[in-house]
Amino acid sequence: KKVFKFAMLAAMVLALAVSAVGCGGSQPKEQAKEPAKDAAKPKLVVGSDTTFAPFEFTDPKTGKYIGFDVELIQAIADEAGYELDFQSMAFDGLIAALQANQINAAISAMTITPERAKVVDFSEPYYKSGLIVAVQTKNNDIKGFEDLKGKKIAVQSGTTGAMQAEKATDKDKITYFTNTDQALLELKNGGADAVINDYPVSAYFIQQGNNDVKLVGEILSAEEYGIAVPKGQTETLEKINAALKKLKENGKYAEIYKKWFGEEPK
């Protein structure tokens, strides 16, 4: 009888213990399900210098940021399931902001260069570009990069155009501006003999009615733009690349490209 009683007790204790473990084991699983169901989308904080039409600039009518890059990154964020937080900042501060993890990505018509690729990671290229010389329309002695020695050149600081200017003329002849617009205005006002800048941006500037400026010579150096992310953020980079690939396949990339450049992607 005693043995039987003991067995009953032992069975009860065991049953209690099992149910307690069972409870503990199943509860967290259920809790985890709930928040995941209505979790907010993860944020993607993207930095950009929004003075670079037609890639990123302010719509004079609405005050909103518009342009090829702006629409592309919105489409990428939608595709990858991110909530986009688009922030305007100086171009020459973007790399530092990425390194400090203040932003998750930068889209800013940024050329993929070996120097930059040492300190940030780049997505697959999304646009083919190149540099061009702009001068006043009345200027007849500068016909391309080869005529820039000793000339005053205005550039946007931190750009490939600025790097090229340093090869083309003496450093004390270069004026560095925070914005490309300021460099182009300096040229219009006669404060500089030339501007070295990305071809599509200087061409767009002239198209907007700045007939006192013209482009001369050949487009220099094949450049490709990439979306930059902090080094080692592989998940972000993979999601951006996968979304970009999808948009190229489903025609959305071509649609945005045609809207801003009036032609099929190269």
Ligand code: ARG
């Ligand atoms: N493509 C050039 C570079 O990477 C100029 C980019 C300037 N972009 C801008 N949004 N201001 O240096």
